[in-house]
Amino acid sequence: MQTPLETTFLQLLHSNQDRIYRVCRSYAPDHQAAQDLFQETVLQLWKSLATFRGEAQLQTWVYRVTLNVCLQARLRYQNDQKRTRHLDSIQFLNLPQETPDPATEERLKALHHCIQKLNDSDRSLVLLYLEDLPYREIATVTGLTENHVAVKMKRIREKLFTCLSPALC
Numbered sequence: 415m416q417t418p419l420e421t422t423f424l425q426l427l428h429s430n431q432d433r434i435y436r437v438c439r440s441y442a443p444d445h446q447a448a449q450d451l452f453q454e455t456v457l458q459l460w461k462s463l464a465t466f467r468g469e470a471q472l473q474t475w476v477y478r479v480t481l482n483v484c485l486q487a488r489l490r491y492q493n494d495q496k497r498t499r500h501l502d503s504i505q506f507l508n509l510p511q512e513t514p515d516p517a518t519e520e521r522l523k524a525l526h527h528c529i530q531k532l533n534d535s536d537r538s539l540v541l542l543y544l545e546d547l548p549y550r551e552i553a554t555v556t557g558l559t560e561n562h563v564a565v566k567m568k569r570i571r572e573k574l575f576t577c578l579s580p581a582l583c
Contacts, residue, residue, distance in 0.1 A: 423463055427456065430476050433545060437477070440541050441484035455483045470554050477547070477555045481538055488534070528577035536570050543567060 416424070435452050442448035459479055466475055529540055535556075542552045549567070553560040 419464060423460055426459065426463070426472060426476065430473065433473075434476065434480050436545070437480045437541060438484060440537065441488055451484055451487055454487065455480045458483050471551065474547075474551050474554045477542065477545075481555065485534065524578055525574070528574050531577060532570065532573065536566070536573075539563065539566055540570060540574075 431452075434455055435448065438451035438455060439445075439448040442451050459476065462479060466472070470478075529537060532540065538556065539552060542555060547555070549560050549563045552558075553563045556563065558566070
């Protein structure tokens with residue numbers, strides 16, 4: 415028989431596992447590393463769930479824990495390797511399971527390429543935005559003000575548009 419905490423955890427994991435994996439995948443160079451990050455995140459969520467204070471929505475807290483695990487893993491990797499990670503090896507988004515038409519596939523590749531050029535902070539904002547989180551929740555997850563999130567998102571969209579412009583011509 416499960417305890418209430420175990421039941422809550424399993425529900426939390428069931429409703430957020432895809433989101434958690436997408437965040438992990440955006441910070442991992444390959445599928446195996448993303449699975450490792452996912453497992454680290456699940457472990458950290460389990461360890462921390464009992465101390466969740468409810469000051470933010472549970473989903474916001476899940477994003478924050480996931481981002482922290484991913485960023486800590488990135489720092490460990492950089493320290494271990496004594497070099498920076500090449501963003502070219504990171505796939506940001508999973509392509510749809512159905513094969514898109516060639517034009518859509520090219521646009522997706524161009525978008526992936528441009529997103530990979532962003533710094534970690536901006537990429538995190540884009541990731542949360544692509545998850546349809548409102549600016550208020552993105553602000554809570556990142557520790558920024560809602561206004562600062564809006565300004566940064568405007569600048570990020572401009573960067574992405576500039577990067578994508580040659581590909582769209």
